[in-house]
Amino acid sequence: MIVPRMPTPRLTDAVVIGGSAGASVPLRTLLTGLTPAFPAAILVVMHMHPDDGGLLAENLGQVLRLPVVEALDKMPVKRGRVHLAPADYHLLAERDGKLALSVDERVWWSRPSIDVTFQSAAAVWGRRLMAILLSGANEDGAAGLAEVQRRGGLALCQDPATATMPTMPAAGIKAAGLRGGESPEALSRRLMHLESEKPDAR
Amino acid sequence: MTDAEAEIERIEVTLLLEAIFQRYGYDFRDYARASVERRLAQFLQDSETPTYSVALGRLLREPAYFHKLVPYFSVSVTSLFREPFFYEGLRTCVVPLLRTWPHFKVWHAGCATGEEVYSLAILLREEGILDRGLLYATDISQPALETGRAGVYPLEILRKGSENYHKAGGRGSLSDHYHARGDAGVMDSALARRMTFARHNLAMDRSFGEMQLILCRNVLIYFNQDLQNAVLELFLESLDNGGFLCLGDKETLAFSSVADAFVAVDDRARIYKKRVR
Numbered sequence: 257m258i259v260p261r262m263p264t265p266r267l268t269d270a271v272v273i274g275g276s277a278g279a280s281v282p283l284r285t286l287l288t289g290l291t292p293a294f295p296a297a298i299l300v301v302m303h304m305h306p307d308d309g310g311l312l313a314e315n316l317g318q319v320l321r322l323p324v325v326e327a328l329d330k331m332p333v334k335r336g337r338v339h340l341a342p343a344d345y346h347l348l349a350e351r352d353g354k355l356a357l358s359v360d361e362r363v364w365w366s367r368p369s370i371d372v373t374f375q376s377a378a379a380v381w382g383r384r385l386m387a388i389l390l391s392g393a394n395e396d397g398a399a400g401l402a403e404v405q406r407r408g409g410l411a412l413c414q415d416p417a418t419a420t421m422p423t424m425p426a427a428g429i430k431a432a433g434l435r436g437g438e439s440p441e442a443l444s445r446r447l448m449h450l451e452s453e454k455p456d457a458r
Numbered sequence: 459m460t461d462a463e464a465e466i467e468r469i470e471v472t473l474l475l476e477a478i479f480q481r482y483g484y485d486f487r488d489y490a491r492a493s494v495e496r497r498l499a500q501f502l503q504d505s506e507t508p509t510y511s512v513a514l515g516r517l518l519r520e521p522a523y524f525h526k527l528v529p530y531f532s533v534s535v536t537s538l539f540r541e542p543f544f545y546e547g548l549r550t551c552v553v554p555l556l557r558t559w560p561h562f563k564v565w566h567a568g569c570a571t572g573e574e575v576y577s578l579a580i581l582l583r584e585e586g587i588l589d590r591g592l593l594y595a596t597d598i599s600q601p602a603l604e605t606g607r608a609g610v611y612p613l614e615i616l617r618k619g620s621e622n623y624h625k626a627g628g629r630g631s632l633s634d635h636y637h638a639r640g641d642a643g644v645m646d647s648a649l650a651r652r653m654t655f656a657r658h659n660l661a662m663d664r665s666f667g668e669m670q671l672i673l674c675r676n677v678l679i680y681f682n683q684d685l686q687n688a689v690l691e692l693f694l695e696s697l698d699n700g701g702f703l704c705l706g707d708k709e710t711l712a713f714s715s716v717a718d719a720f721v722a723v724d725d726r727a728r729i730y731k732k733r734v735r
Contacts, residue, residue: 348493351491356492359676376496
């Protein structure tokens with residue numbers, strides 16, 4: 257057996273979370289325990305109807321301790337804040353610490369697309385990124401998760417057995433070559449653990 | 459992938475954009491980088507180009523290869539009465555002031571294939587002030603401008619447009635403003651008479667004259683902050699005191715260098731008014 261070298265401690269600047277059908281409950285499980293002191297920025301992409309006028313942001317804002325905003329173009333990314341992809345726009349991260357939106361064509365019939373956000377976040381944050389793919393009925397997010405992995409970030413999936421719609425996390429596990437997924441509770445504990453991580457000295 | 463490899467890739471893209479600019483005069487250097495990288499990656503895949511460096515060599519030497527790339531940078535989404543609530547905002551906040559001017563000029567920057575220019579013209583006609591207005595519609599894409607100039611749209615587009623027209627508070631029927639020809643609709647030539655379609659590159663070209671209303675919706679999202687600021691300064695300079703600037707649904711002046719020069723008159727519709735200085 258090959259003993260893996262102890263990894264150097266990982267500092268996480270950003271967490272990206274993607275999901276579709278059946279993802280709203282696990283999303284809440286992931287985020288409810290977190291406080292505004294959370295040391296990373298959170299970007300969330302949920303598939304939704306093009307006419308959804310910010311309902312998700314409103315609902316999450318009411319139940320979370322973290323501040324929640326619907327992303328606007330060129331909005332600065334902030335630690336300890338949840339940035340939601342708006343309906344009918346792709347959400348991208350830029351290297352200058354700002355968010356960008358696009359109305360480029362749909363990916364996996366979806367805008368916002370999880371792949372688009374994950375791939376751009378991977379290019380910006382590399383190994384300092386954590387990506388989590390939740391329940392969903394199509395394969396959006398799988399290629400994005402693989403890209404996060406390729407750029408040294410931490411790729412995670414909801415355990416398909418715990419997902420209402422297992423297709424999406426199963427595709428993520430396969431594309432990123434993961435051993436398996438984790439329950440929403442276990443993923444939530446990982447995020448809580450980040451809060452106790454030593455903050456970066458910047 | 460190591461940090462060094464990621465850095466090399468970032469440099470390659472920068473060089474490639476610089477090469478396009480120096481060789482062909484198209485300036486994509488200040489386009490929003492994340493979208494540029496997506497489009498380039500897609501182009502590389504579609505053209506079976508293995509790396510950015512290979513693409514760089516081919517772009518410099520093969521104009522035909524470059525011209526295959528150009529459309530990847532001018533993807534646009536538009537439709538008749540796109541985002542109906544915006545047109546309600548126009549009726550409520552902008553039309554009453556346009557009425558007070560004997561003549562007014564409108565600049566629709568980044569008009570793509572023209573659907574939204576016709577939408578505005580229809581609204582102005584219903585408000586009885588179309589004849590006082592001149593609508594300048596500009597875009598970087600010549601083929602898109604040709605479509606706008608022709609004013610012929612597939613019936614499918616008009617059918618969807620009709621739904622939005624009613625949501626936007628249309629007073630009659632969209633079909634009052636076009637006539638069917640085969641499986642397409644030809645926009646009423648009375649609308650087109652008030653329009654001028656012209657090529658204009660927001661990244662390079664200058665002011666377009668004194669305007670009372672400028673629309674630039676979901677175009678700035680493709681620019682980085684520096685280019686956004688430059689274009690917004692251009693709009694500021696091109697607007698009459700008290701003139702209006704309309705942005706896309708998720709665009710805001712809040713993070714820009716001209717935030718203080720405007721006041722928001724409709725937050726949701728993203729309609730701003732130039733402060734009188």
